[in-house]
Amino acid sequence: MVWGRDLRRAGLAAALGVMLPTGIVLPLGTAMADPVKVGLVSTLSGPSAVLGQHMRDGFLLAVKEMGGKLGGQETEVIVVDDELKPDVAVQKVKGLLDRDKVDFVAGVVFSNVMGAVVKPVTGNETFLISGNAGPSTIAGAGCSPFFFSASYQNDQNHEVLGQYAQQKGFKKVVLMAPNYQAGKDAIAGFKRHYKGEVVEEMYTQLGQLDFSAELAKIAAAKPDAFFTFMPGGMGVNLVKQYRQAGLADTIPFLSAFTVDETTLPATGDAALGFYSGAPWAPNLDVPANKAFVAAFEKEYGYIPALYAAQGYDAAKLIDSAIKATGGKLSDKEAVRAALKKADFTSVRGNFKFNTNQFPIQDFYLVKVGKRPDGKVETMVDEKVFSNYGDVYAAKCEMK
Amino acid sequence: MSTTLLLVQVLNGLQLGVLLFLVAAGLTLVFGVMDVINLAHGVQYMLGAYLMVTATALTGSFWLGLPLALVAALVLGLVLERLVIRPLYGRDHLEQVLATFGVILFVNEGVKMVWGAAPLAIPMPDALSGSIRLMDGLNYTVYRLALLGAGLLVAGGLYLLVTRTRSGMLLRAGASNAPMVSALGVDIGALFAKVFAFGAMLAAFAGAMAGPILSVEPGMGDGLLILAFVVIVIGGIGSIRGAFVAALLVGLIDTLGRSFLTDLLKLVLPPSDATQVGPALASMSVYLLMACVLFFRPRGLFPAPA
Numbered sequence: 001m002v003w004g005r006d007l008r009r010a011g012l013a014a015a016l017g018v019m020l021p022t023g024i025v026l027p028l029g030t031a032m033a034d035p036v037k038v039g040l041v042s043t044l045s046g047p048s049a050v051l052g053q054h055m056r057d058g059f060l061l062a063v064k065e066m067g068g069k070l071g072g073q074e075t076e077v078i079v080v081d082d083e084l085k086p087d088v089a090v091q092k093v094k095g096l097l098d099r100d101k102v103d104f105v106a107g108v109v110f111s112n113v114m115g116a117v118v119k120p121v122t123g124n125e126t127f128l129i130s131g132n133a134g135p136s137t138i139a140g141a142g143c144s145p146f147f148f149s150a151s152y153q154n155d156q157n158h159e160v161l162g163q164y165a166q167q168k169g170f171k172k173v174v175l176m177a178p179n180y181q182a183g184k185d186a187i188a189g190f191k192r193h194y195k196g197e198v199v200e201e202m203y204t205q206l207g208q209l210d211f212s213a214e215l216a217k218i219a220a221a222k223p224d225a226f227f228t229f230m231p232g233g234m235g236v237n238l239v240k241q242y243r244q245a246g247l248a249d250t251i252p253f254l255s256a257f258t259v260d261e262t263t264l265p266a267t268g269d270a271a272l273g274f275y276s277g278a279p280w281a282p283n284l285d286v287p288a289n290k291a292f293v294a295a296f297e298k299e300y301g302y303i304p305a306l307y308a309a310q311g312y313d314a315a316k317l318i319d320s321a322i323k324a325t326g327g328k329l330s331d332k333e334a335v336r337a338a339l340k341k342a343d344f345t346s347v348r349g350n351f352k353f354n355t356n357q358f359p360i361q362d363f364y365l366v367k368v369g370k371r372p373d374g375k376v377e378t379m380v381d382e383k384v385f386s387n388y389g390d391v392y393a394a395k396c397e398m399k
Numbered sequence: 400m401s402t403t404l405l406l407v408q409v410l411n412g413l414q415l416g417v418l419l420f421l422v423a424a425g426l427t428l429v430f431g432v433m434d435v436i437n438l439a440h441g442v443q444y445m446l447g448a449y450l451m452v453t454a455t456a457l458t459g460s461f462w463l464g465l466p467l468a469l470v471a472a473l474v475l476g477l478v479l480e481r482l483v484i485r486p487l488y489g490r491d492h493l494e495q496v497l498a499t500f501g502v503i504l505f506v507n508e509g510v511k512m513v514w515g516a517a518p519l520a521i522p523m524p525d526a527l528s529g530s531i532r533l534m535d536g537l538n539y540t541v542y543r544l545a546l547l548g549a550g551l552l553v554a555g556g557l558y559l560l561v562t563r564t565r566s567g568m569l570l571r572a573g574a575s576n577a578p579m580v581s582a583l584g585v586d587i588g589a590l591f592a593k594v595f596a597f598g599a600m601l602a603a604f605a606g607a608m609a610g611p612i613l614s615v616e617p618g619m620g621d622g623l624l625i626l627a628f629v630v631i632v633i634g635g636i637g638s639i640r641g642a643f644v645a646a647l648l649v650g651l652i653d654t655l656g657r658s659f660l661t662d663l664l665k666l667v668l669p670p671s672d673a674t675q676v677g678p679a680l681a682s683m684s685v686y687l688l689m690a691c692v693l694f695f696r697p698r699g700l701f702p703a704p705a
Contacts, residue, residue, distance in 0.1 A: 045508070047618045049516035179678045203678035204657070207622045209613050210418075212411035212543075213658040219537035220404050236518045236614030244523075244612065246530060246538030266518035266614050302517075 039096035058311030071322020086116035153390035158189030160277025186229035261305035416650025417550030421605035425598030431637020441620030447603025476599025521610030635699025
């Protein structure tokens with residue numbers, strides 16, 4: 001890993017700096033204080049590995065930019081792969097807590113993994129900083145003083161599209177999602193603000209490849225808009241087939257977690273003009289974001305997705321807390337108070353914490369467009385929610 | 400529900416069936432002739448798609464890339480046969496399942512190391528990217544029709560190969576009594592190697608052809624492999640004709656179930672229950688079909704002569 005090498009180099013330079021004036025040769029280890037340890041849990045194998053890769057790269061980029069340090073302290077980031085299996089994740093997280101004695105656990109792409117690791121981590125009084133997953137249970141009654149979300153609450157991105165469809169005055173829509181919990185949550189999230197008629201609500205098999213049957217039904221229903229949540233490869237298939245079926249020209253394609261920088265390399269121009277909802281886009285006009293996207297592309301050679309931005313922000317959030325407490329991480333109350341301030345420059349611009357320690361932030365309708373260099377990315381189209389918190393915060397008893 | 404929509408859905412079903420047939424044909428050949436359960440057939444489909452990505456990128460053309468990818472898949476099939484499959488002839492099915500499952504894990508990770516974890520795409524050839532308006536608001540790409548045609552051509556070609564040629568005769572003979580064929584002076588090892596590589600190439604052809612409409616990603620063959628097994632079990636293991644009929648049947652049942660089951664259930668159930676039950680039942684439909692076929696014809700619709 002590149003940053004690891006740089007870290008060692010930085011450590012060596014620091015050690016040399018200590019040695020030279022005095023002329024005493026110290027063993028490397030004693031020249032450095034105990035480093036801050038962060039366990040980064042991400043999904044790095046299996047079909048969804050690309051999401052985890054974005055998040056990991058975003059997090060590590062932030063650490064690298066700060067010279068391998070968080071809050072001015074030497075930092076060791078231990079990256080573990082949860083394999084998208086809750087049981088594996090729990091095992092590896094226990095290793096991070098018991099063996100490595102990490103100060104923070106960060107990351108976690110998927111909600112089912114988050115559901116499994118949240119108790120072991122927060123029960124151990126270790127801070128858990130979500131880089132993506134934001135299930136309603138943790139946002140609501142199951143909230144914890146040791147859990148902070150650097151991302152969003154799961155329903156919110158779907159709500160953006162529902163709100164947009166409502167504002168636009170779309171009279172009838174067709175909804176489609178895979179037949180599992182997250183799919184049903186997506187449909188419920190869309191309907192929260194949408195009051196028009198849902199003419200068709202389709203649930204497809206998880207992992208479905210061919211959508212021609214569903215596309216024919218959409219064409220027959222002639223809705224004003226189509227909303228879908230179709231993550232990963234399913235989304236790539238759907239986007240291509242939607243375009244090929246000629247529906248893209250007549251029925252607006254609204255989606256969440258379907259067209260983003262993880263799938264756009266595969267869909268390419270087929271996704272042009274398709275909509276998504278997100279708290280961030282690569283072209284979001286915030287100075288910190290411009291610098292982040294440029295640095296990310298230079299370092300890794302691909303356009304960052306939301307997961308990368310959130311990973312980056314998670315590292316910056318931890319950095320701010322360590323700085324504010326002067327590295328005294330044993331005082332949990334002080335660390336929590338520092339985290340709650342969210343005293344860092346988010347690539348998303350507006351960012352503060354709600355009572356349930358989930359963000360209050362802006363959400364945008366984003367649209368797939370072409371950059372001057374010919375690459376496709378999601379671009380901010382309009383702001384749909386300002387300073388928007390989630391609906392579950394009321395159920396959280398923390399103040 | 401209009402007649403047009405029904406016809407469109409039947410066409411969609413046939414098309415899915417043909418894609419399934421392309422994958423299942425190789426699987427049933429290898430299983431029927433060599434008595435090897437090849438779970439790695441799904442990754443051969445995936446490799447076909449990935450090789451096609453590289454081949455079209457290298458040559459800049461779909462038509463030049465296709466033969467290149469197929470030859471590469473054929474060679475990889477031969478290598479896999481030599482390294483993994485050959486020691487497994489005559490061994491227990493469980494050992495074959497274990498070894499070929501290992502190949503799945505190995506190749507899925509390997510593909511990710513070579514091509515990366517993000518899904519990739521194969522550009523559709525310009526000549527076939529036009530579309531026909533099937534019904535109001537819905538187009539059907541010429542490519543899908545070409546896919547349907549290609550599948551039917553392969554089916555016809557395989558039929559002729561198996562029933563009309565000398566290789567086909569050896570193939571059928573090898574399937575019913577391999578030691579006897581060997582005793583008559585035919586190199587059965589070489590025959591098996593050819594059959595296996597040919598099966599791998601068929602799977603790769605399916606992957607390469609599916610690339611322009613589906614996403615090319617690690618693990619893309621795993622889901623399809625299960626359906627392919629359902630197809631060959633319904634059709635009768637080892638029977639190309641059975642695989643063809645079963646593939647079309649599975650494609651039709653799956654597509655029609657997905658399109659109309661929920662609406663039909665709404666006639667007898669409250670709408671909210673129907674939206675719950677419909678999709679679940681639709682995704683089970685092909686397995687229910689398999690259970691029914693196995694109940695009445697335990698050896699499949701067209702059992703190969705023992």
